[in-house]
Amino acid sequence: xxxSAQITDNDLIRKVIEGDTHAFKLLVQxxxxxSLSLAFSxxxxxxxxxxxxxxxxxxxFHKLETFRFKSAFSTWLYRIVVNTSYNELKRHRGTTSMHxxxxxxxxxxxxERDLLKEKDQKHFINLALLRLRADEALVxxxxxxxxxxxxxxxxxxxxxxxxxxxxxxxxxENLNFQLRQLLGEDIKHLL
Amino acid sequence: MKEEHIKKIIKxxxxxxxxxxxxxxxxxxxxxxxxxHASVRRYFKPVLVSCMVLVAGLSxxxxxxxxxxxxxxxxxxGAQRTPVFVAVLLVxxxxxxxxxxxxxxxxx
Numbered sequence: 152x153x154x155s156a157q158i159t160d161n162d163l164i165r166k167v168i169e170g171d172t173h174a175f176k177l178l179v180q181x182x183x184x185x186s187l188s189l190a191f192s193x194x195x196x197x198x199x200x201x202x203x204x205x206x207x208x209x210x211x212f213h214k215l216e217t218f219r220f221k222s223a224f225s226t227w228l229y230r231i232v233v234n235t236s237y238n239e240l241k242r243h244r245g246t247t248s249m250h251x252x253x254x255x256x257x258x259x260x261x262x263e264r265d266l267l268k269e270k271d272q273k274h275f276i277n278l279a280l281l282r283l284r285a286d287e288a289l290v291x292x293x294x295x296x297x298x299x300x301x302x303x304x305x306x307x308x309x310x311x312x313x314x315x316x317x318x319x320x321x322x323x324e325n326l327n328f329q330l331r332q333l334l335g336e337d338i339k340h341l342l
Numbered sequence: 343m344k345e346e347h348i349k350k351i352i353k354x355x356x357x358x359x360x361x362x363x364x365x366x367x368x369x370x371x372x373x374x375x376x377x378x379h380a381s382v383r384r385y386f387k388p389v390l391v392s393c394m395v396l397v398a399g400l401s402x403x404x405x406x407x408x409x410x411x412x413x414x415x416x417x418x419x420g421a422q423r424t425p426v427f428v429a430v431l432l433v434x435x436x437x438x439x440x441x442x443x444x445x446x447x448x449x450x
Contacts, residue, residue: 172368179364188357201359205367212371269354276355295352326351327343341351 160224167215175215179208182225185297186232192288193236194243195281203239207231222306229297230307233289240285272341279329287322290315386441393437401430 160181166174183204190200190207211228218227280288286308293304301312310318330338404426 172371175371176364176368179367183359183363184356187359188355191357197357200357201363204359205363205370208367209371209374213374273354273356276351277357280352280355291348291352292355295349296355323343323345323348326348330351341347341354 161220164215164218164220164224167212175212178224182228183208185225186228188292188296189229189232189289190236191277192280192292193233193240193285195285199239199243200236203235204232207235210235225297226299226303226307229293233307275330275333276341279326279333282329283322283325284318286310286314287318287325290318291322291326294319390438390441393441394434397430397434397437401426404430 158177160178163174163178167178186207187197187200187204190203191197194200194203207228211231218224280291283291289308290304290310293299293307294301299307301315304310304315305312308315330341334341405423
């Protein structure tokens with residue numbers, strides 16, 4: 152039996168186009184968490200980001216035939232995630248501010264900072280990322296989490312490479328500042 | 343903070359979807375596919391019938407206009423009827439083929 156981890160994204164896409172919905176499930180399993188993290192960088196709200204992600208995957212399922220196999224599937228998917236998230240952000244700007252999203256989403260456990268287990272580490276890191284500008288958090292995640300180049304990030308976000316470099320620089324500085332604010336000396340437990 | 347530290351930190355920032363995310367998504371996909379399929383199926387028959395009626399009407403008019411005493415197409419009066427039938431038949435088959443292709447593409 153073939154291990155699903157050995158099957159490439161392109162093979163899975165071909166199977167989906169032939170009508171295999173289980174292959175699409177595998178594709179979703181493979182990319183859902185990173186995609187959600189990218190959407191969350193922009194929207195700053197987990198449930199809104201998850202709704203957007205569902206919308207994105209439905210769109211992807213119906214448009215998969217238009218995928219030309221010229222770029223990686225992940226690049227194509229992340230582009231749709233980023234576009235849909237920014238569109239959603241524009242729609243929400245009139246109703247809820249990003250600050251409100253930030254305080255709603257992650258404030259209840261800020262006090263528990265003495266226990267820096269893996270789960271808590273993740274919590275504080277996300278809280279720090281939440282306090283960054285959407286563009287900075289997104290670029291940081293695309294660069295370090297997805298390990299994409301500046302050129303690939305430019306393709307996905309439509310940002311100019313100089314802006315990406317500035318966002319990366321500021322993002323690193325601001326993340327460091329926010330983590331120090333949140334954790335003080337405990338920051339060393341993250342490293 | 344060093345770059346490798348930032349990388350290590352960001353790698354820990356992945357957010358997981360809820361447990362039922364994939365199941366909910368697959369259900370949503372199934373329902374959207376059903377809606378799309380049903381809407382095409384609903385329109386398939388009326389479109390097919392209208393195409394047939396249209397083609398039949400056009401053939402009738404064309405054949406009538408090819409009659410010996412009709413002035414508008416009197417120049418065509420001498421034309422043979424068999425090529426006209428073949429042309430009409432081809433148009434009809436082409437329309438049918440397009441509709442079948444459309445139906446199977448959306449149903450997939």
